[in-house]
Amino acid sequence: MLEKFAPLFVDDSEVITHSFVADVALKSGKTLALITLDNLKDHTRPTTLGPLTLKELDEVLDAQEERAKNGEIHGIAITGKPYFLAAGADLSKIGAVEKKITGRLYVELGHYVFAKLGDSSVPTFVFINGLALGGGVEIALNAKYRTLNSAAPALGLPEVFLGIIPGWGGSYLLPNLIGIKNALKVIVENPLKQNRMLKPKEAFEMGIADVMFEPQRFVEQSIDWADEVINGKKVKRPFEPGTLERKTVWPAAVKMARGMIKDRLGEIPESPFVALDLIDAARSGTRDEGFKREDDVMEELVSGDKFRASMYSFNLVQKHAKNPQGAPDKSLARPVNKVGVVGAGLMASQLALLFLRRLEVPVVMTDVSQERIDKGLGYVRAELDKLVEKGRLDPDDRNRYSANLSGSLDYQAFSDCDWVIEAVFEEMSVKQEVFGKLEQFVPEHCILASNTSSLSVSEMAKNLKNPERVVGFHFFNPVAVMPLLEVARASETNDETMATAMAVGKKLRKTTVIVKDEAAFVVNRLFGVLLSEQMRLWMMALASRTSQRQLSHWGFQWIRLIY
Amino acid sequence: MISKDVYFIDGVRTPFGRAGEKGVYWNTRADDLVVKAMIGLLDRHPDLDRSAIDDVAIAATTQTGDQGLTIGRTSAILAGLPESVPGFAIDRMCAGAMTAVTTTGSGIGVGMYDMVLAGGVEHMGRHPMGGGADPNPRFLSEKLVDSDALNMGCTAEKIHDRFPHLTKQRADAFAVGSQQKAAKAYEDGVIQKDLIPVSAASDSGWQVVDRDEPMRPETTMEGISDLKTPFRPHGRVTAGNASPLTDGATISLLAGEDAVKKHGLKPKMKMVSFAFAGVEPEIMGIGPIPATEKALAKAGIGIDDIGLIEINEAFAIQVLSFIDHFGLEDDDPRINKYGGAIAFGHPLASSGVRLMNQLASQFENHPEVRYGMTTMCIGLGMGGTVIWENTGWRG
Numbered sequence: 001m002l003e004k005f006a007p008l009f010v011d012d013s014e015v016i017t018h019s020f021v022a023d024v025a026l027k028s029g030k031t032l033a034l035i036t037l038d039n040l041k042d043h044t045r046p047t048t049l050g051p052l053t054l055k056e057l058d059e060v061l062d063a064q065e066e067r068a069k070n071g072e073i074h075g076i077a078i079t080g081k082p083y084f085l086a087a088g089a090d091l092s093k094i095g096a097v098e099k100k101i102t103g104r105l106y107v108e109l110g111h112y113v114f115a116k117l118g119d120s121s122v123p124t125f126v127f128i129n130g131l132a133l134g135g136g137v138e139i140a141l142n143a144k145y146r147t148l149n150s151a152a153p154a155l156g157l158p159e160v161f162l163g164i165i166p167g168w169g170g171s172y173l174l175p176n177l178i179g180i181k182n183a184l185k186v187i188v189e190n191p192l193k194q195n196r197m198l199k200p201k202e203a204f205e206m207g208i209a210d211v212m213f214e215p216q217r218f219v220e221q222s223i224d225w226a227d228e229v230i231n232g233k234k235v236k237r238p239f240e241p242g243t244l245e246r247k248t249v250w251p252a253a254v255k256m257a258r259g260m261i262k263d264r265l266g267e268i269p270e271s272p273f274v275a276l277d278l279i280d281a282a283r284s285g286t287r288d289e290g291f292k293r294e295d296d297v298m299e300e301l302v303s304g305d306k307f308r309a310s311m312y313s314f315n316l317v318q319k320h321a322k323n324p325q326g327a328p329d330k331s332l333a334r335p336v337n338k339v340g341v342v343g344a345g346l347m348a349s350q351l352a353l354l355f356l357r358r359l360e361v362p363v364v365m366t367d368v369s370q371e372r373i374d375k376g377l378g379y380v381r382a383e384l385d386k387l388v389e390k391g392r393l394d395p396d397d398r399n400r401y402s403a404n405l406s407g408s409l410d411y412q413a414f415s416d417c418d419w420v421i422e423a424v425f426e427e428m429s430v431k432q433e434v435f436g437k438l439e440q441f442v443p444e445h446c447i448l449a450s451n452t453s454s455l456s457v458s459e460m461a462k463n464l465k466n467p468e469r470v471v472g473f474h475f476f477n478p479v480a481v482m483p484l485l486e487v488a489r490a491s492e493t494n495d496e497t498m499a500t501a502m503a504v505g506k507k508l509r510k511t512t513v514i515v516k517d518e519a520a521f522v523v524n525r526l527f528g529v530l531l532s533e534q535m536r537l538w539m540m541a542l543a544s545r546t547s548q549r550q551l552s553h554w555g556f557q558w559i560r561l562i563y
Numbered sequence: 564m565i566s567k568d569v570y571f572i573d574g575v576r577t578p579f580g581r582a583g584e585k586g587v588y589w590n591t592r593a594d595d596l597v598v599k600a601m602i603g604l605l606d607r608h609p610d611l612d613r614s615a616i617d618d619v620a621i622a623a624t625t626q627t628g629d630q631g632l633t634i635g636r637t638s639a640i641l642a643g644l645p646e647s648v649p650g651f652a653i654d655r656m657c658a659g660a661m662t663a664v665t666t667t668g669s670g671i672g673v674g675m676y677d678m679v680l681a682g683g684v685e686h687m688g689r690h691p692m693g694g695g696a697d698p699n700p701r702f703l704s705e706k707l708v709d710s711d712a713l714n715m716g717c718t719a720e721k722i723h724d725r726f727p728h729l730t731k732q733r734a735d736a737f738a739v740g741s742q743q744k745a746a747k748a749y750e751d752g753v754i755q756k757d758l759i760p761v762s763a764a765s766d767s768g769w770q771v772v773d774r775d776e777p778m779r780p781e782t783t784m785e786g787i788s789d790l791k792t793p794f795r796p797h798g799r800v801t802a803g804n805a806s807p808l809t810d811g812a813t814i815s816l817l818a819g820e821d822a823v824k825k826h827g828l829k830p831k832m833k834m835v836s837f838a839f840a841g842v843e844p845e846i847m848g849i850g851p852i853p854a855t856e857k858a859l860a861k862a863g864i865g866i867d868d869i870g871l872i873e874i875n876e877a878f879a880i881q882v883l884s885f886i887d888h889f890g891l892e893d894d895d896p897r898i899n900k901y902g903g904a905i906a907f908g909h910p911l912a913s914s915g916v917r918l919m920n921q922l923a924s925q926f927e928n929h930p931e932v933r934y935g936m937t938t939m940c941i942g943l944g945m946g947g948t949v950i951w952e953n954t955g956w957r958g
Contacts, residue, residue, distance in 0.1 A: 020768030036768025082764050216598050216642060219762035219769055 008051035019060040026227040030074040038081035050090035079127035088134025103302035110168035114142035127222040138168035147222040148209035154197035161191035163310035171278035172290025179239040207239035332499035340420035344376025348423035350479035373407035421449040449473035457490035467492035485510035565674035570830035574815035579908040582688035582808035593686035596812035597638040603759030619650035622659025622683035622912035625690035659912025677822040682814030685910035712844035716794035719878035731799035734879035738804040745902025746780035777908035804879040809908030813916035831923040832951040836861035848881030850946025858948040870932030873918035875939035876903035926953040
């Protein structure tokens with residue numbers, strides 16, 4: 001190991017992923033060295049690739065190379081502990097990179113170690129047995145051959161989503177393996193679609209792996225396949241780009257992607273454009289030149305504010321969302337076995353649909369006229385049918401949800417509800433009236449939720465006998481798609497109500513955050529600031545087109561939609 | 564009454580592992596062992612229509628945890644068989660897989676099945692013998708059985724008591740022979756061809772298991788003469804002349820005559836007859852004797868017509884009692900030609916199909932032999948025997 005990497009190995013807090021070696025006797029009589037990446041933690045702790053992990057892998061690879069040269073082994077394969085290949089670089093380490101130089105070293109170390117898979121004197125394989133993200137995918141790309149478990153939960157290169165780029169060879173190796181269009185999808189497009197991952201079938205069809213096996217005997221079948229390759233089997237790479245693709249399609253595709261991203265996101269986010277530069281450059285030159293380019297750009301990116309901000313928001317959304325701050329003890333949550341929805345308009349109908357599908361309990365809707373109720377019910381049933389048509393809902397479940405749905409003009413229908421949510425007109429007096437009337441019918445334990453986007457929940461509750469059961473429960477449109485849910489705690493709201501609201505939010509599979517009962521809560525308040533900023537620019541007599549350009553430069557394209 | 568010929572088409576197994584924390588399968592589930600064997604077997608018949616399998620019978624002695632939940636059905640689903648293929652669980656302790664074969668074979672015989680999978684599993688590391696059992700107190704209070712009846716080692720000691728001429732020396736010699744025959748069979752590659760290698764997770768990465776872990780080819784008479792006799796002081800049964808505690812799974816494909824034609828199968832053996840019989844639970848090891856008498860009578864042949872015998876070596880002494888009864892020699896070349904459970908191990912409910920695999924393999928190499936049999940002793944005083952005809956017989 002090169003002396004220069006020494007500064008990376010001083011941190012002893014890393015959860016090391018070990019590289020265990022076992023010799024496998026192949027059917028051909030030859031021997032395969034099988035390396036298992038395993039952090040010796042249970043299945044809830046994915047393996048990661050920190051500096052000490054890479055150091056151990058490097059030593060193991062050197063030892064195997066030595067054995068290969070002595071003719072003791074005829075191939076080297078790497079796979080992961082059950083369910084994981086590797087979830088990439090140790091982000092806790094990379095997020096902590098303060099010094100440019102250490103960040104660069106970590107990137108260089110990955111290149112230094114992984115390159116040994118490409119440079120080995122014998123065939124090298126990665127058996128992608130489970131989750132492979134970022135560096136996990138790149139370790140596979142550096143090997144000469146790849147097998148893939150059809151039940152691996154996901155593959156992906158999320159770097160661009162996090163404000164960096166695939167920096168352990170991915171930006172060079174991937175387009176050269178699977179062609180420019182597929183590579184753009186994996187490296188740039190998917191990360192920008194809410195960090196979309198690949199399913200194994202998709203990854204295989206793109207050519208990321210040479211062969212795919214079912215999970216039950218994945219390792220065994222991968223070994224047999226490796227045996228065939230070691231003994232001369234030719235492996236076809238249908239998407240490997242040829243001269244023509246490199247000269248014509250490649251630059252055109254990169255240019256087009258650049259234009260699209262600029263339109264959608266503006267020019268402030270750096271990583272997609274850096275990634276595009278790298279991908280563009282990958283069409284010629286050597287692997288090591290490609291690795292060097294990755295080193296150079298990563299040095300800047302990992303020490304930049306944008307990456308740090310990305311890591312902050314990633315941690316916020318991924319980690320803290322699982323344990324929302326300020327949430328009372330989960331055990332206080334009450335069961336919700338029947339739901340009422342007041343209102344049968346578009347928002348209310350979307351809420352009814354979501355509760356039906358996620359809580360799988362009876363949902364009763366009401367409104368001011370039978371006609372409006374029928375319209376709401378009709379909407380929900382039509383949406384269920386559409387889901388069945390698209391193959392996203394089992395017909396049996398459609399029947400179940402449809403049977404669970406009812407409408408009533410009479411509030412008596414709410415008498416056995418555990419949860420009622422209102423989505424009526426945004427007018428304080430109307431909301432107060434609805435809650436006041438509901439209170440006469442619903443059982444004492446029933447939670448009263450409001451989908452208001454801006455009114456005071458405390459104000460809505462103040463005249464009630466039991467204001468402690470009222471909570472703000474603010475969805476975003478379209479309800480089925482938008483991941484966020486704001487839960488507003490009003491002045492009298494008690495812990496049982498909050499716990500129940502958080503539990504319901506979780507069952508609805510929303511990212512549930514607790515917000516103060518202040519005007520417009522958080523999201524719409526921020527939105528308001530943006531809006532008024534644009535107004536201000538306009539008022540300052542700047543041409544409206546200039547203000548639009550200004551905003552779109554920052555990526556706030558969508559704000560134009562409201563004019 | 565419909566009557567169809569029943570064929571043993573093919574059988575495989577996982578390599579066997581030593582039970583317990585140090586064994587290769589400590590971190591591998593029992594149902595996964597079955598699934599791997601099942602897929603390995605089906606992979607040998609890639610063109611076989613999976614949906615034409617009428618049932619999946621998997622035996623396990625302790626049917627809880629990863630051996631519970633109707634393991635014939637769970638393993639069929641886990642192996643990716645079509646949902647239309649049903650499955651069930653079977654238990655006759657050591658003869659579980661054998662009973663899976665005879666039961667589904669009977670179904671084929673009366674024309675109700677065309678093709679079935681039958682096998683067994685026992686992860687004795689995860690499921691120690693008798694684990695979770697709750698024997699009725701009447702067994703002891705009414706002296707229905709002796710307290711020794713539930714301890715297999717004690718039942719083996721009792722065979723020595725009953726037949727004093729079957730000495731420890733003879734048992735040890737038989738055991739050493741078993742290890743040597745097994746080692747020779749490995750050298751000749753006749754065992755490995757029916758093994759499905761298993762990748763097993765361990766605390767030091769994946770290990771590929773492609774050999775039987777319990778084997779001790781270095782065993783000598785001297786080496787085992789002084790081993791402890793754990794079942795009674797100054798006893799005769801030792802770890803050297805008994806089968807070790809083992810993890811492993813076996814599976815076979817059976818078919819009726821119509822299915823053989825329809826699917827173009829190449830049968831290895833034809834089922835001739837089978838029988839199970841009961842003996843005193845305290846001396847269960849002699850069970851193969853009456854079971855064999857019964858099966859021979861049903862087949863209308865005698866012991867002299869049997870050219871190859873696969874008898875399960877739960878204990879060497881129990882094999883000796885069989886040999887003695889039928890007037891054979893301890894080193895009769897017809898008996899366990901490729902070695903037995905003393906060397907390979909005896910994962911209770913899975914062993915029956917291992918016997919069949921080895922018999923089928925010998926049939927292939929001995930076209931002059933027409934009939935063979937698989938036989939084994941069973942806890943609580945039983946024995947089971949299946950007589951087979953060599954489909955490659957050239958008489």
